[in-house]
Amino acid sequence: MSANTPSRLEKVLANGHFAVTTECGPPRGSDLGVITQKAEYVKNHVDAINVTDNQTSVTRLCSLSCCIHLKQLGLEPILQMVTRDRNRIALQSDILGAAAFDIHNILCLSGDHQSFGDHAQGQNVHDLDSMQLIQTARHMRDEGAFLGGDAIQRPPQMFVGAAANPFADPFEIRVPRLAKKVKAGAEFIQTQCIYNLDKFEEWMKGIRDRGLHEEVAILAGLTPFKSAGMARFMKNKVPGMDVPDHVVKRMADQPKEKQPEEGLKICTESMQRLKEIEGVSGFHIMAIEWEQKVPELVEGAGLHPRPEI
Amino acid sequence: MIVAEQKPIEEIIQEIQDDHSVLILGCNECVTVCEAGGKKEVAVLASALRMHFMQQGDQKQIEEKTLERQCDSEYLEELRAQVDRYDSVLSLACGAGVQFTAEKYPSTAIYPGVNTKFIGVTEEQGYWTERCQACGQCILAKTGGICPVSRCAKRLLNGPCGGSTQGKCEINPELDCAWQLIIDRLSSLDKLDDYEELVPIKDWSPDRAGGPRKVVREDVTS
Ligand code: SF4
Ligand code: SF4
Numbered sequence: 001m002s003a004n005t006p007s008r009l010e011k012v013l014a015n016g017h018f019a020v021t022t023e024c025g026p027p028r029g030s031d032l033g034v035i036t037q038k039a040e041y042v043k044n045h046v047d048a049i050n051v052t053d054n055q056t057s058v059t060r061l062c063s064l065s066c067c068i069h070l071k072q073l074g075l076e077p078i079l080q081m082v083t084r085d086r087n088r089i090a091l092q093s094d095i096l097g098a099a100a101f102d103i104h105n106i107l108c109l110s111g112d113h114q115s116f117g118d119h120a121q122g123q124n125v126h127d128l129d130s131m132q133l134i135q136t137a138r139h140m141r142d143e144g145a146f147l148g149g150d151a152i153q154r155p156p157q158m159f160v161g162a163a164a165n166p167f168a169d170p171f172e173i174r175v176p177r178l179a180k181k182v183k184a185g186a187e188f189i190q191t192q193c194i195y196n197l198d199k200f201e202e203w204m205k206g207i208r209d210r211g212l213h214e215e216v217a218i219l220a221g222l223t224p225f226k227s228a229g230m231a232r233f234m235k236n237k238v239p240g241m242d243v244p245d246h247v248v249k250r251m252a253d254q255p256k257e258k259q260p261e262e263g264l265k266i267c268t269e270s271m272q273r274l275k276e277i278e279g280v281s282g283f284h285i286m287a288i289e290w291e292q293k294v295p296e297l298v299e300g301a302g303l304h305p306r307p308e309i
Numbered sequence: 310m311i312v313a314e315q316k317p318i319e320e321i322i323q324e325i326q327d328d329h330s331v332l333i334l335g336c337n338e339c340v341t342v343c344e345a346g347g348k349k350e351v352a353v354l355a356s357a358l359r360m361h362f363m364q365q366g367d368q369k370q371i372e373e374k375t376l377e378r379q380c381d382s383e384y385l386e387e388l389r390a391q392v393d394r395y396d397s398v399l400s401l402a403c404g405a406g407v408q409f410t411a412e413k414y415p416s417t418a419i420y421p422g423v424n425t426k427f428i429g430v431t432e433e434q435g436y437w438t439e440r441c442q443a444c445g446q447c448i449l450a451k452t453g454g455i456c457p458v459s460r461c462a463k464r465l466l467n468g469p470c471g472g473s474t475q476g477k478c479e480i481n482p483e484l485d486c487a488w489q490l491i492i493d494r495l496s497s498l499d500k501l502d503d504y505e506e507l508v509p510i511k512d513w514s515p516d517r518a519g520g521p522r523k524v525v526r527e528d529v530t531s
Contacts (some may be wrong), residue, residue, distance in 0.1 A: 002485055015334070083463075086511070094349050110463050110465060110470050112465075112472070112479070113462050113463060113479060113480045114482050115462075116480075124463065126463050126464045126465070127513060129463070129464075129465040129466050129467050129468070130465075130467075130470075131466075131467040131507060131508075132466070132467070132509075132510045135507070135510070136510075147510065163471065164471075165471030168469065168470075168471045168472065168473050168474065169469075169473050169474055169476060169486070169489060170469070170473070170476075170488075170489055170492045170493070172492070172496075172501075173469075173501070176501070176505050177469075177504075179505055180467060180504070180505050180507060183505070183507060184467075184507055192471060211384070238475055238480035239471075239472035239473075239474050240470075240471045240472045240473065240479065255369060272411060308442055
């Protein structure tokens with residue numbers, strides 16, 4: 001794989017290194033200090049930082065402004081964009097907004113349904129779906145043109161990513177669905193949090209059987225549990241999440257004060273096992289409101305220091 | 310058909326509160342089938358309202374009529390001779406019927422008595438579900454005959470999303486995931502490979518997005 005864009009993340013992958021990304025959720029207000037703080041925790045341990053876009057449909061500071069802020073701090077942002085809230089005019093306009101600040105990575109998502117958030121009575125847009133947003137970003141970059149056909153002056157140069165959930169149903173189309181995202185133009189994939197490693201391996205095998213791992217960089221998603229309660233919540237309440245009983249039990253068997261440590265341990269062990277799977281190109285660590293633990297996880301998995309690019 | 314549901318009686322009472330004579334106007338088509346605004350519902354609603362206003366000491370005159378269709382000028386004409394007798398007409402037709410009645414009778418107040426819900430089917434008695442949002446450019450040929458525009462909560466054309474769990478939609482465990490249905494159907498038709506074909510970016514201009522729509526057929530215009 002050779003790099004097509006100035007993206008640092010793309011270069012890390014193109015040079016054959018495991019990539020490490022993390023994510024940071026914007027605040028529910030306009031204080032960029034929160035982002036500065038989260039960035040401070042992770043900046044020496046990751047190659048790029050995703051900024052979520054009104055995740056779980058709860059209204060927050062916009063992803064784009066936080067990405068610009070990260071960029072100005074000298075870090076590498078990944079702009080997350082959901083198709084729930086913006087039509088093709090607004091999406092393309094925001095892609096240009098990011099390009100204007102030399103943001104070189106985008107993650108294309110459809111987004112959680114608004115009924116999960118703080119404005120359940122709002123409309124959803126879904127003018128495009130996530131596949132079509134991938135196509136749009138690639139079209140803008142590769143053709144230097146808007147979907148409508150007109151030329152773009154100084155087109156975006158973005159490394160284009162998408163999400164994949166190997167655990168959602170129907171399982172039989174989870175590999176075809178990835179193939180479809182690759183066909184749409186996805187160059188990297190960040191997966192849903194992995195707790196069921198056996199099932200993930202089965203999915204990866206399907207990916208390898210079709211050679212998809214050679215066309216797209218797959219970053220395995222991880223979220224450390226802070227408590228047994230969180231493990232149970234993820235298992236029972238988060239759609240599309242697969243947390244096996246034995247993992248919940250392992251957390252619950254620890255006294256409360258030892259649970260955070262156990263959660264980190266499970267996460268590090270998972271990373272070690274995942275590193276051995278052919279076709280896994282890196283990790284996406286989503287330490288929700290626990291960003292300060294990212295360095296420990298990265299070091300634990302033997303992924304520090306990050307390569308110089 | 311168009312599926313509708315009667316408005317809460319309190320809201321209906323509010324609407325007709327100040328009028329002395331009211332005609333409750335049913336429609337013999339969709340709203341009859343979905344038991345929201347046919348002859349039977351007109352009668353039941355009329356007696357409930359009469360009872361209510363009588364208890365309030367209100368001598369409101371409430372009459373009943375049901376037309377073959379309220380979305381058709383021909384049938385709406387049947388009202389012409391009597392409409393002046395009423396301060397208002399409470400229409401139990403879908404939103405189209407309510408509006409067409411209002412258009413024909415500009416000096417009579419017309420109120421809606423139902424909430425128009427969707428284009429759907431009767432799955433079993435008393436249970437109606439949505440099937441179509443009249444997007445104007447039907448893509449069912451590509452989706453195994455199951456409509457993701459109306460049946461997927463995110464109208465994903467290349468779905469399913471990551472929230473699909475055991476055949477159910479992420480927004481409600483009682484709701485089938487449209488994409489699970491599509492995948493099941495494509496596999497039973499032995500056409501699962503079709504899934505990998507990217508559904509192109511949809512032209513939404515024939516949809517609501519393009520503004521109020523019309524169909525003109527020169528060959529049948531009189
Ligand atoms: S694709 Fe459009 S026209 Fe066809 S069933 Fe769905 S909403 Fe209706
Ligand atoms: S779970 Fe299925 S029906 Fe619900 S939003 Fe996702 S793809 Fe659409």
